Amino acid sequence: MTLVLLGSMAGPFTGGNEAEWARYLEKLLKSERDRLMGILDSLEEGVAIIGPDRVIRFMNPSMVRQFGDGTGSRCHKHLRGLEEPCLGVCKLPDVLRGATERSEYHLPDGRAYEVISSPFADSDQVPCMLAAFRNVTKEKLIEIELMELNQLKSDMLFEKTKELEQISKDVAKLKEEKRRIIRFLSAITHDLRAPLSATQSCLWAIMGGYAGAVTDEQKDLLERSTRRIDGLLALIADLLDIPRIEAGQLVQEMKEISFNEVVERSVDSIEGLAKKKNLTLTVGLPAVSPKIWGSDRRLQQVMTNLLGNATNYTEEGSILVRVTDAEDELRVEVLDSGVGIPPEELRKLFQDFFRGSNVRSDGTGLGLSISRRIVEAHGGKIWAESPCPETGRGSKFTFTLPKRASAGTGVGPGIASDKVQGNQA
């Protein structure tokens, strides 16, 4: 007969008499026992066999290393230093009834063990408990650290969320504040303008002879009054324009506009004066009207301001308006053959209330500074050159407007903008 125990270290029994058979079996058993003991010895897990009387019957080397040799002692005494069986933790009764139990032991010194307890019949056939102790101290520490980390993360997240909430509240508050400013300014504008326009209407009615004949002398005085009221109305409009532009009102008004029409309307408004002064007015527009994203009304205000200045400061010669449609921006130039601007004043031109030495009209001193704010709110630039580099006389005002919507619309007020463009000629 050939008995082959696969995997046995004893090798196959190759036949022989009974004594040889017995020796073979003994060798076989010894080798199997050695192998099992080897496994138990090299196991990282602690293994203990605990009898029904809670006496430790066996501890493998790892168990001894971790708890000291306690063979023959009560398990609760040896493992945990307790006089009585571990309350609520001891699985012995269940295991003796045939259950396999998993439990965790946390020792006072901080060590943590995961214990698998299963029924085991010892060599004397006494039903015992086989307990495998796996040291999970490190894992538990990592687990705790992870938990703490998670807690920290959620704390931070909570804080950030709170911060974000606060920021969005602040933003809403600012927006409301802006709306309030604009409403307030609109109300002021109205209340300041209403009595002036009523006065103006009365004076005009008298001056026009609608309330009876007027002498030339009376007419002259009335004319002076109405001119002053006009100036005051313009000043109010300009003064209130600045905070309105800075409060970002322009952005609300922006839409796609056809730029040639803006220029044409502005040219229309000064054509009369130019003709009266015998000035040649030339307008060069792109064949196809460029479309840009902007405030129609405000850009017309810029054009009218530049054209008005050109007309007011030019006594003879010509005014040229030129719009160039470049790839990503519009370039608008207004050239005049007028008195020009001294070089030291060029940089100051776009500041509030700046009055140049050549100024003779009764403007508000805010026209160019408002124009600058409007152009900047569109994401563009404005500057002046004098004398005009092309003609060698007069002056030239240029502004650019980005054609892509994104370039200008997000740009708010020109508040912090003291970088006035100018020619250093």
Place this chain on the structure above:
Amino acid sequence: MSKPVRILLIDDDVDFVKATMKVLQSKPYEVIAAHDGKEGLEKARSEKPDLVLLDILMPKIDGFGVADQFKKDQSLSKIPILALTSFSDSYGQPFAFEVTDFIQKPISPKDLLAKVEKHLERLDSGQ
């Protein structure tokens, strides 16, 4: 012989009304004044004007409200409305409501008469 043109001027500013009436009365217009939106609507219904000059900011019913009522009322919806305003701009976009034209206050007598005449002529030829 056609009946005289009737113009209804709705504005709470009595001084402006007085001056404007003087100017309008230089033409063969019959001018009726109302000093708030409510009175304006009542007079519009009773007097059947050919054209309305309408202030925006007024007590009781403002210009927006009056224009709105005009649009809803079949007997008034065809009457041209020229809106008057002291605002230097459209302060936001509240002027999205329908009127025939806008007049920025103050307006010179010459310009006012020209505007009124223009819209009356359009009325004669158009309808």
